[in-house]
Amino acid sequence: MRSDHPLDRYDVPEPRRRAARAATAAVVVAALVPLGFAGWLGWEAVAGPKKDGSGVAVGSLPAPGLATGPAAGGTSASGAASGSAGPSASHPASRAASASASSSASAAHSDAGKVPAASGQPLAGKTVVIDPGHNPNNGSYATEINKLVQIGNGTTNCDTTGTETDGGYLEADFTLDVARRARTLLEAEGAKVVFTQDGATTWGPCVTERAAIGNNAHADAAISIHGDGAPASDRGFHVILPAGVDQGAADNLAIVAPSRTLGVDVRAAFHSVTAEPFANYISNGSGLDVRSDLGGLNMSKVPKIFIECGNMRNATDAGEMTSASWRQLAAQGVVKGITTFLESGN
Numbered sequence: 001m002r003s004d005h006p007l008d009r010y011d012v013p014e015p016r017r018r019a020a021r022a023a024t025a026a027v028v029v030a031a032l033v034p035l036g037f038a039g040w041l042g043w044e045a046v047a048g049p050k051k052d053g054s055g056v057a058v059g060s061l062p063a064p065g066l067a068t069g070p071a072a073g074g075t076s077a078s079g080a081a082s083g084s085a086g087p088s089a090s091h092p093a094s095r096a097a098s099a100s101a102s103s104s105a106s107a108a109h110s111d112a113g114k115v116p117a118a119s120g121q122p123l124a125g126k127t128v129v130i131d132p133g134h135n136p137n138n139g140s141y142a143t144e145i146n147k148l149v150q151i152g153n154g155t156t157n158c159d160t161t162g163t164e165t166d167g168g169y170l171e172a173d174f175t176l177d178v179a180r181r182a183r184t185l186l187e188a189e190g191a192k193v194v195f196t197q198d199g200a201t202t203w204g205p206c207v208t209e210r211a212a213i214g215n216n217a218h219a220d221a222a223i224s225i226h227g228d229g230a231p232a233s234d235r236g237f238h239v240i241l242p243a244g245v246d247q248g249a250a251d252n253l254a255i256v257a258p259s260r261t262l263g264v265d266v267r268a269a270f271h272s273v274t275a276e277p278f279a280n281y282i283s284n285g286s287g288l289d290v291r292s293d294l295g296g297l298n299m300s301k302v303p304k305i306f307i308e309c310g311n312m313r314n315a316t317d318a319g320e321m322t323s324a325s326w327r328q329l330a331a332q333g334v335v336k337g338i339t340t341f342l343e344s345g346n
């Protein structure tokens with residue numbers, strides 16, 4: 001039987017998490033609440049959350065150029081949320097979502113000549129690295145995943161088992177499923193998609209290797225998909241952005257700004273598509289956390305974020321996360337955010 005490793009509860013040791021949060025929460029709130037969060041509140045009041053999956057288009061993208069920097073990122077979040085209140089556009093991605101689920105990256109590229117890039121293959125030439133958090137087999141390899149790896153400003157475990165719902169649905173199974181759904185959608189848009197693991201390995205890889213895979217792929221965007229394991233009364237999703245770390249083998253300073261833009265775009269899109277609220281237990285409900293204790297972010301050289309799609313220990317969130325149709329929405333939300341980011345010239 002696998003057991004709850006202390007590190008799994010919130011994915012990382014709690015004291016370090018809070019230290020990172022305290023240092024950045026004020027900045028995050030100051031930068032984002034006036035524009036992005038206020039805009040979101042306005043949208044909520046007018047339109048309410050979308051709950052009908054069939055009506056959720058991977059469209060209604062804000063105009064290109066909105067998400068070009070940290071300041072504009074707040075505008076982007078507001079714009080994306082406001083845009084989603086309008087009519088559901090028939091975006092190419094919606095059509096792509098119903099297309100062949102078996103298309104590979106190479107097949108998508110070979111089709112590029114048949115479909116105008118402007119409409120059918122908006123992500124042609126882009127590389128997206130998806131990191132499905134943890135590994136379903138990690139629970140059987142405690143020695144391997146508990147070894148320490150260097151993440152610049154310290155050490156951390158190679159990997160962790162992740163959390164699970166009270167019913168025993170593993171976070172690692174959730175992350176793989178959402179990642180595979182997102183891959184199908186991204187490939188239909190013409191992107192090359194690289195996974196850090198696809199459930200076929202016995203354990204890991206280590207968080208440092210997960211970052212290296214994104215770096216070696218020269219990813220235009222990278223995302224690590226997770227589910228959280230917070231107390232049962234907590235719910236909601238949040239995006240984790242890299243804090244700047246220039247220490248030891250880590251130097252991610254160049255990706256801090258573009259990663260924030262990516263994160264703001266994914267936060268807006270994930271919320272608009274899934275109707276999942278911003279986490280009520282992180283960063284004053286802003287839906288954005290900034291951390292310096294995650295190897296996958298410290299060691300990244302490409303724009304990268306984590307998303308905690310929900311709290312697997314919360315009954316409402318667990319009900320969603322164990323639903324295949326909700327996981328499809330989660331994938332659509334992630335892909336919509338990445339598409340917004342990449343179509344804005346990133």
Ligand SMILES: [Zn+2]
Nearest residue numbers: 011133226227
């Ligand atoms: Zn996790």
